[in-house]
Amino acid sequence: MFHGSMVALATPMHDDGGLDFEALERLVEFHIESGTDAIVSVGTTGESPTLNEKDHCVVIRKTVDIAAGRLPVIAGTGSNCTREAIDLTRAAMESGADACLLVTPYYNKPTQEGLYRHYKALAETVAIPQILYNVPSRTACDLLPETVERLSKIPNIIGIKEATGDLQRVQEIFDVCGDSLDIYGGDDASCRELMLMGGKGVISVTSNIAPSAMREMCAAAIAGNAEAAEKLDRPLAGLHELLFLEANPIPVKWALAEMGLMGYGIRLPLTKLSESYHETLRQAMRKAGVI
Numbered sequence: 001m002f003h004g005s006m007v008a009l010a011t012p013m014h015d016d017g018g019l020d021f022e023a024l025e026r027l028v029e030f031h032i033e034s035g036t037d038a039i040v041s042v043g044t045t046g047e048s049p050t051l052n053e054k055d056h057c058v059v060i061r062k063t064v065d066i067a068a069g070r071l072p073v074i075a076g077t078g079s080n081c082t083r084e085a086i087d088l089t090r091a092a093m094e095s096g097a098d099a100c101l102l103v104t105p106y107y108n109k110p111t112q113e114g115l116y117r118h119y120k121a122l123a124e125t126v127a128i129p130q131i132l133y134n135v136p137s138r139t140a141c142d143l144l145p146e147t148v149e150r151l152s153k154i155p156n157i158i159g160i161k162e163a164t165g166d167l168q169r170v171q172e173i174f175d176v177c178g179d180s181l182d183i184y185g186g187d188d189a190s191c192r193e194l195m196l197m198g199g200k201g202v203i204s205v206t207s208n209i210a211p212s213a214m215r216e217m218c219a220a221a222i223a224g225n226a227e228a229a230e231k232l233d234r235p236l237a238g239l240h241e242l243l244f245l246e247a248n249p250i251p252v253k254w255a256l257a258e259m260g261l262m263g264y265g266i267r268l269p270l271t272k273l274s275e276s277y278h279e280t281l282r283q284a285m286r287k288a289g290v291i
Contacts, residue, residue, distance in 0.1 A: 001129060001158055002072060002099065003200045003222065004037030005214040006184070007207040008045035010249050010256055011059055013265030019055060021062055023262035028066040030261060034211035036071060037218070039063060040101055040203050043076035044138065045249045050267035056088060061095040074203075078103035078133060082118050089126045099129040101161060101203070106139035112147045123154045130156055135163035135186060145172040152181040161186040161203050162194075170194050188240040192233045195221035205248055206239045209255045210288045238284030245277045254278075255285060 009031075012023030031039060041063040042048045042056055051059065060075045067073050075092035077100045079085040089100045105118060123130055132151060136142040143160075151157050162170055163186025173183055174197065182200040185191030191202035195218060207214035217232035243251045250266065254273035257264040264272055273281070285291045 002038050002074065002131075002182070002184075005207045005211065005218040006038040006040055006074065006201055006203045007031055007036050007211060007214075008040045008043045008203050008205055009063070010208055010253050010262070011042065011046045011051065012256075012262035013047075013267060014263060015265050017265060017267045019059065020263060020265065024059070024062060025066050026261055027256075028063060031207075031211055032067070032070050035215045036207060036211045037201065037215065038072040038074055038098075039067060040074045040076060041097070043101055043133075043203070044103070044135070045205050045208065045252060046076060047249055047267065047270070048076050048078075050270065053084070053088070057091045057095070060092050060097060064096040072098040074099045074101050074131065076101045076103070076133075078105075080105035080108050082121055085118070085122055086125050089122055089128065089130070093126055093128040097128065099131060099158070100126075101131045101133050103133040103135065104139050104141040104143050106141060109141055112144055115141070115143055116147050116150055119151050119157065120154060123151075123156050127156060129158045131158060131184070132160040133163070133186070134160060137164075145169070145176050148173055148181065149176040152177045158182060159184055159200070163187050165190045167193055167197065170197060170199065174198060188243075189237070192217060192221050192229050196224065196226055196229065205243050205252055206236055208252050209259060209285065209290050210236055210239060213288065235288050239288050242277075242281050242284045245281065246273060251277070251281055255281060255290075258282070258285070259291060 012020040075097040077088035134143040159182035165187035185194040185202035188206045221229035
């Protein structure tokens with residue numbers, strides 16, 4: 001249902017932390033013009049932990065309205081509270097989102113049975129296409145392949161964003177799920193190889209600032225053209241690494257501000273990128289041809 005380069009969109013803010021809807025419109029138009037295949041609104045890169053429930057829903061609705069059907073919008077609606085995740089997912093569906101991305105419940109460390117029941121309750125309660133999101137480095141919670149296999153049998157669970165960067169893990173999911181679930185990369189550095197293995201795309205941080213190049217690389221990788229994909233990915237390698245110099249989305253928000261697409265606003269406890277990293281990231285941006 002969804003494929004290619006899907007941007008994990010940053011949420012623009014003013015210096016005081018207020019939401020910047022003019023910049024949000026610029027970003028969405030930038031991605032439409034660049035051929036980005038889909039937008040993920042209010043995921044990790046969208047600063048979901050610093051948005052309250054009202055802001056969360058407003059940003060998703062505004063993004064859907066600006067996109068106006070010109071590309072799919074996938075809403076980040078996960079929570080470590082199943083009831084809250086249901087409320088956010090229902091609100092996203094009512095706002096017109098095309099699907100929802102649901103991170104594993106963080107901090108409270110549910111069992112695999114708890115994860116299964118959490119996602120089953122979401123899927124059965126809200127009839128929107130849903131994508132699982134496994135990122136144990138952030139959540140202290142790992143959605144194992146055997147649980148993914150159980151969940152893949154639920155009709156409106158259509159995919160998984162696997163952000164471990166572990167290609168052996170990806171192969172295990174392919175082995176147990178076959179074609180019943182689309183697999184998307186959540187780690188830019190390994191996503192090319194994941195797509196060459198049969199993955200359908202990537203939910204990407206790098207595509208925030210190099211959308212055209214990421215779209216071309218993803219198209220080549222999904223088509224199985226390993227040589228072309230590697231050539232297109234090579235100039236992006238520095239961004240894949242250096243956009244994580246500090247916690248995401250700190251570096252990518254700074255880079256977008258440097259490109260003039262939004263301001264430098266970010267909400268505490270996140271802070272602006274340390275000055276000592278500015279030139280290092282600029283060099284990677286130059287190599288990728290975005291400045």
